[in-house]
Structures are given as structure tokens and as C-alpha cells.
Amino acid sequence: MTIPDSAAGPGDAAVAAGEVQIILEPVALEQVLDGAPSTGFTTITTLGDLEVGVWEMTVGSMRDVETDEVFVVIAGRATVSFDADDRVMDLSAGSVARLSAGERTVWTVTETIRKVYLA
Numbered sequence: 001m002t003i004p005d006s007a008a009g010p011g012d013a014a015v016a017a018g019e020v021q022i023i024l025e026p027v028a029l030e031q032v033l034d035g036a037p038s039t040g041f042t043t044i045t046t047l048g049d050l051e052v053g054v055w056e057m058t059v060g061s062m063r064d065v066e067t068d069e070v071f072v073v074i075a076g077r078a079t080v081s082f083d084a085d086d087r088v089m090d091l092s093a094g095s096v097a098r099l100s101a102g103e104r105t106v107w108t109v110t111e112t113i114r115k116v117y118l119a
Contacts, residue, residue: 020054027062035060061108066099069119076113
């Protein structure tokens with residue numbers, strides 16, 4: 001389901017982000033560090049140059065290179081560690097975080113995580 005760009009105002013269109021169907025695909029083997037994680041996303045709408053969507057990752061651990069993004073976790077648990085320093089973000093429902101383009105990270109998901117993102 002998408003929110004149409006032509007919605008006239010607040011309340012005209014809404015999406016239950018926890019119920020949006022996402023097609024999951026296995027993470028590329030060269031990115032997998034542990035388990036057999038799968039990821040997927042769906043775009044909900046755009047806002048100017050920003051894409052708004054829902055992303056999900058199943059249990060496991062993987063390497064990633066980030067894009068500029070702000071997100072809110074709506075379900076699950078994970079940690080994100082950053083290769084450049086000793087930072088580790090603990091994520092759970094309600095966490096709001098920002099990632100910067102080019103950051104190299106490791107996502108370790110202990111409970112399937114779902115987030116709404118703006119990128």
C-alpha cells in the first residue's frame with residue numbers, strides 16, 4: 001500500500017507500517033556474518049527528494065554501507081556497530097536513529113526488526 005502524493009491533507013491516507021507486506025530476500029553471502037538473514041523494503045511515498053518506506057531484517061548479522069537516513073524502529077531488536085569507531089546503537093521499538101552515507105556498519109538482529117525510514 002502506498003500513500004498517494006495527491007492526498008489532500010492529514011487523515012486522507014494512512015498506512016499501518018507494521019502490516020505493510022514486504023518481500024524478503026536472502027542477504028548476499030558476502031555480507032552475511034552470522035545466520036541466514038533476509039531483508040526487504042517497500043516504498044510508501046516520497047516527500048520532495050526523500051523516499052519514505054518500511055524496511056525489515058530477520059534474525060542474523062550482516063555488513064552494510066549506509067545511505068543518509070533517519071528511521072524509527074516499530075518492532076524488533078538489533079544492534080548496529082560502526083566500523084569507523086566504537087559506537088554501537090541498541091535498537092528496539094520506539095528508537096529513532098540517523099545514519100550517514102558511506103558509514104560501514106554491522107547489523108546484528110536478535111528479533112526481526114522493522115523500521116520506517118526517510119532516505
